[in-house]
Structures are given as structure tokens and as C-alpha cells.
Amino acid sequence: MRILGLLSCALLGALLIAIAADFPEWGDAHSPASEHLSPYFIEHTMEDTSVPNIVTSVLADYRGYDTMFETIVVFCAGIACFFLLGSYACAEPEERFYRSVETGVVLRFTGDARPRPDSPCFERIDPRWTPRDIIISMVGRIMVPFIQIYALYVVAHGHHSPGGGFQGGVILGAAFILLALSSNLRTMTRCIDHKVLGVLSALGVMIYAGVGVTCMVMGSNFLDYAALHTILGVSPVAARSLGILFVEVGVAMTVMATMVVIYNNVASAGRYEEGL
Amino acid sequence: MEHFLTEVLADHYNYWAYIALMMIGLYAMIAKNNLVKKIIGMNIFQTAIILFYVSIGFKKNATIPILDAHGAHGHEVVAHAVDYINPLPHVLMLTAIVVSVATLGVALALVLKIYREHGTLEEDDILNQLSE
């Protein structure tokens, strides 16, 4: 099986290398890939949408349909993870470990025994527990707001600098994952609940599709943001720029919620009790 | 031979490197026994394809595809397509990167389910257990 795989890969590689001899020279400004559609995008993006970042304007305006379906794909991946792994969420693990906060003594409870739920003396820890590390949890907790502000900056400045919805959404999700890594999965679950994450991811997709449907209601095509200029009270060019901003916010919401949902499910194998 | 060295190799060796990466990823998906190694091979394949696409859009002596909004020539910003890198492959590959991480998440969820069923991640052990 391996020899067959190696032979077929080598054959395919040789075929591709033979084809690559026909390609235009690397860096050619007049190669066929750069001749047909992209000169229009480069030259007309300022007068059509007034967004200097050509990648953002092509992604969210000229090719907005693809981006909408990509957002739906990300949302479906989050749902798939939840359905695959979340079925064990009801079962409590058989033994639970609690540690006394003052003395550091670890107790093990089996069966149905548990301490009083809101007693401040005991905290719940994971079976593969590490010694309580105050530096890492404190530094993680301090860094999270700055990362979130930077993520919101990336989303908002996608028009003028590299950035946009995807990058900002992933960084926002990474801030929550940092909280889960440095402290505890339960700490992050207390900050953002699972139900809120599910609602957020669906809300992002609905914002994107909702903008498109609003454009249709105003009498134009689906996702033609220039039709929004009567609601917003600006010129059609500025309406396109604002429409790009709205859909980027929707994309960021969905991507953030999906990243955190996938991390929750994979790190806790569906049980949401313990984590990394 | 000289034609081969100067014209073909010198101009196209970077495509050969990308193709080598793609074949490494593809071979890992076929031949590796461990499931996580297969998933890593899938990701290597995906990023190698993205690298190939992005390298198509490159232009020598051109700058990044972000216009200078407050241009030196007053209000009008005249953009010549020759001065800016082709942004279309970047747009398509942004989608590809996000889809690749979504695929990675679902693949890892499947791996966790398989591990819970069979207790191992090696492909031949799983096949032996299934054929019993």
C-alpha cells in the first residue's frame, strides 16, 4: 500500500513538474492571471466603494456571495463539532477532585457526594491537575482585554489596513481560548455560556443574510449594498462601504463563536467540565 | 542541458518546491498509519495549495494591494493595475484558510469519537478490531 502510494505520488509530482515548465515566469506583471478581472478591481475600487483595502472590498462587496457561503460553512463546522461530541454532556465523571483553597489539600469525591455548591473553601480542579499557578492565570486574565480590543480594532479597520472580519473574529476567539488555557475551562464557560455562543454564531450568519435581504427589499439585487443609501442617508458609494462594515461584523461574530465552540468540544471531549 | 538549467530550472524552481510540499502532504494522507498524522498531512496539502495560488498573483516591483487613500496627488487616487499585486488570489485563499481550520475542527472531533470507540489511533489496529 505504501509503495503504491509512493509511486502514485511520485508520478503525480513528475506530471505536475512537467506542467509547471509551461507557466509564465514568476512575478510577471502581464501573466494571464493578472490581465482579465483584477485590473478592474484595482482601478475601480476607490470610485465604486471608497475602500482602500482592495482585498476587503473584493471579499465583501464584489464577491460577497462567496463570503456568505463561507460563513455558513464555518457555522456548519461548529454545529457538526457540537453534534459529534456533545452527546456525553449529561454524564458526570465518576470521581471529582476538590481542593481546599487555604490548605491545598485535595479531596476525591466518588458517587453522588459533593461539597456544598457555593462553599468558598473548595474549588474544583481537573483530574490531570497541575499545581495552581498564579502567575499564568493572572497574566492571562490581564492580557485578555487587550487582545479583545485589538481584535475589535482589526475588524473595524479592515477598510484601511490588513484585517477584516475573519482575522478579527479569530483573534477574538483566541482571547477566550487563552482564558481557558491559562485558568480553567469552567472559568471561560462562566464568562461566555454555551448557549450564548450558539446564538452568536447563528446571529452572525443572519446579519450577513439580513443585509442582503434588506437590499432586496429596497428593490435592488441581493447583497447590492448601494440600495441601502436611502435608509442610511448617505451617498451610494458610502453605503457600499458601510455595508461592507456590517457584513464584516457578522462574519467576525460567527467566526469567533465557532472557534470557541470547536475548542470547547475538542478540549473537553464534549463534557465541558474539564479542559486543557 | 544548458537550456534546461538556465531557462526551466532557474525560473521555475519555486513551483517545484510547492509541488514537493503538495506531494509530501498527499503521501502522508495515504501512507501514514496514525490518524493525527493523516490530519497533519491534510493541512500541509491545503497550505501548500494556498501557497501555490498566492504565488501566482505576485508581480515584481509592485506593492501590496492597499491603496494609498490620502494620496500625494490630492483627492484623486489614480491606481494603475501594474503597480499593485493581483488581489484576486488573496481573496480566494482567505476563504480557503478559514475552511481549512473548520475542516480541521471536524476532523479532530471525528478522531476523538474513534478513539472513544476503539481505544487506539493507529489505522491497522482499528481495521483489525473492525474485522473481528
Added chain:
Amino acid sequence: MFTIVDEAVLLLVIVCAIGALSIKDLVGAGILFGAYSFMMCMLWAVMGAVDVAFTEASVGAGVSTVLLIAAVFRTTRKTRD
């Protein structure tokens, strides 16, 4: 490509890819995979694809690596191959 540094990064990318697939410890494979993603991000930044490099740095070298190590944490770490 442009300079000797870029060709070195390209060579390092191939070495990281082969290393991530040959190592017998899955956590090491995850870490090498993170290094591979980051080298790719640098290649794209050199080629002028700043948006793609930004996305790959946050997605590949960040979230993807963490997901892989979280999955290895829940399963076994040793592998025969």
C-alpha cells in the same frame, strides 16, 4: 525568489513538514506543525499577501495548533509511526 533568506525559509518549510510527519511524539508533531504554519505566514508576507499572512498567523499558528494539541491531550501521545 528574492533573497537567500527567502530560499532558506522555503527550505525550512519543507524540513518542518517532513519533521512534523516523522516525529514519534504527537505533541512534538503539533508544535512542528505550528512552526510550519508560521513559516508559511512569513513566505506570504514576503510575497506581499498581507491579508493572507495575517489570517494564517492567527488561524494556523494560533488556533489550529491549540486544537491539535487539545485533541492529542484527549487521546494518546505516543505513536508507532
